[in-house]
Amino acid sequence: MMPARTLSARFNRLFVQGCCASVAIFSAGCHKAETAPAPEVTVQAAQPHQGSISEQITADATLTPLAQAAISPKVTAPVKKFYVQRGARVKAGELLATLENGDLSAAALDNQGAYTAAKAGYDTATQATVPEDYSKAQLDLTQAKANLDLNQSIVAARTQLFAQGAIAGRDLDTAKAALVQAQAAYDIAKQHFESVQKTSNKASLESAKGQLDSARGKYLGAQAQLGYTEIRSPIDGVVTDRPLFAGETAPAGTPLITVMETSTLIAKLHIAQVEAQQLSVGTPATISVPGMDDPVDAKVSLISPALDTGSTTIEVWLRVDNPKNALKAGTPVHASITGRAARNALLIPIEGVQTAADGSKYVMVIASDGAAHKHPVTVGIQSNKEAEILTGITAKDSVITTGAYALDDGTKVKVSAAGDDKPEAGKGGDDK
Numbered sequence: 001m002m003p004a005r006t007l008s009a010r011f012n013r014l015f016v017q018g019c020c021a022s023v024a025i026f027s028a029g030c031h032k033a034e035t036a037p038a039p040e041v042t043v044q045a046a047q048p049h050q051g052s053i054s055e056q057i058t059a060d061a062t063l064t065p066l067a068q069a070a071i072s073p074k075v076t077a078p079v080k081k082f083y084v085q086r087g088a089r090v091k092a093g094e095l096l097a098t099l100e101n102g103d104l105s106a107a108a109l110d111n112q113g114a115y116t117a118a119k120a121g122y123d124t125a126t127q128a129t130v131p132e133d134y135s136k137a138q139l140d141l142t143q144a145k146a147n148l149d150l151n152q153s154i155v156a157a158r159t160q161l162f163a164q165g166a167i168a169g170r171d172l173d174t175a176k177a178a179l180v181q182a183q184a185a186y187d188i189a190k191q192h193f194e195s196v197q198k199t200s201n202k203a204s205l206e207s208a209k210g211q212l213d214s215a216r217g218k219y220l221g222a223q224a225q226l227g228y229t230e231i232r233s234p235i236d237g238v239v240t241d242r243p244l245f246a247g248e249t250a251p252a253g254t255p256l257i258t259v260m261e262t263s264t265l266i267a268k269l270h271i272a273q274v275e276a277q278q279l280s281v282g283t284p285a286t287i288s289v290p291g292m293d294d295p296v297d298a299k300v301s302l303i304s305p306a307l308d309t310g311s312t313t314i315e316v317w318l319r320v321d322n323p324k325n326a327l328k329a330g331t332p333v334h335a336s337i338t339g340r341a342a343r344n345a346l347l348i349p350i351e352g353v354q355t356a357a358d359g360s361k362y363v364m365v366i367a368s369d370g371a372a373h374k375h376p377v378t379v380g381i382q383s384n385k386e387a388e389i390l391t392g393i394t395a396k397d398s399v400i401t402t403g404a405y406a407l408d409d410g411t412k413v414k415v416s417a418a419g420d421d422k423p424e425a426g427k428g429g430d431d432k
Helices: 004-033 102-164 169-227
Strands: 041-046 049-071 078-084 095-099 230-232 237-241 259-273 284-288 296-303 316-320 333-349 361-366 373-376 378-383 387-391 398-401 414-416
Touching: 004 169, 041 361, 049 316, 049 378, 095 259, 102 169, 169 259, 237 373, 259 333, 284 316, 333 378, 333 398
Parallel strands: 041 414
Antiparallel strands: 041 398, 049 259, 049 333, 078 095, 095 230, 237 259, 259 316, 284 296, 284 333, 296 316, 333 387, 361 373, 361 398, 378 387
């Protein structure tokens, strides 16, 4: 049995060795934790490049014909005959259909006769009756004046003879009585001539002219009513609707035939006022049509000068050529108009632009230490793929395009090979 002092010394030696071992293990663990590398986030990055960019203003629209006419008869009558079918191409002025018009034709013939009679009466009044009345009144006045002059000379002569005692007083009195009668006849003839000249002649002409105009108006009205039974196209186009058949009654005011000009179509869309201010007539555009792989070219043909009161937007028309009638009126389409454009702009992928809580824009740039840092930027024109950066970065920066969302400033990042859009992209910004 060992002495108590020996046991105590051995126990102390073992205790000290255990403590030293524990301290060594603890120190080794702490040293390992301090030297562990920081975690890295895998991202994709790209370097800004110079290029051209244009803003695309998009909106939904519906194709409508450039011109359309829903032709309605002005008289109610059965359809006598159709000359066109649906799908037929017609010219302006072409006869499309006729309505039953026997009664209207008879009325037009009756009014034509009345007009012819009125015209003959007018010709008679202007070329015979009125000139004859005028000539007769003028002749009567001339004769009355001659008779008055004769009787005045007789009275003058007899007055001298009576003074010389060569004739009796009775002869002088007889001559004076004849002079009074001649004067009265002259006054009547003069008054009649002036009346014919100033009033009767003019009234007769106006009466004849009024009767002629009245008859002509009735005749033209009857002709117009008869013409309403001939349905003609007011425009060039294609017949798109013909709801009735021959023999059915066409009510006045109800469309009988619809013609559309579809060689050119209009896409009508509404956009914000700010976007409309960037456009002008002739601005290029495209429309995407369901069922067609490629977009169709178009141009701005009209920009409304006033806001739409209901939506406070601007109506814009896009003119679309349709020579082969491949596009159909009424088709819903998606329109894209080229707005602002910039050349030699500093561009990055649109995915690289982030939006802060306050609405400001920023990008995450990989610095030379391999960490991502937030750079506030001013964004200009944006397209579906790229964004123009006005301030905040340079062409030498490496911008994170994928993986930047919610990434803390200063986070170590590693650029994946898939994100290397450019040979130098994502290598820690050594070029900076």
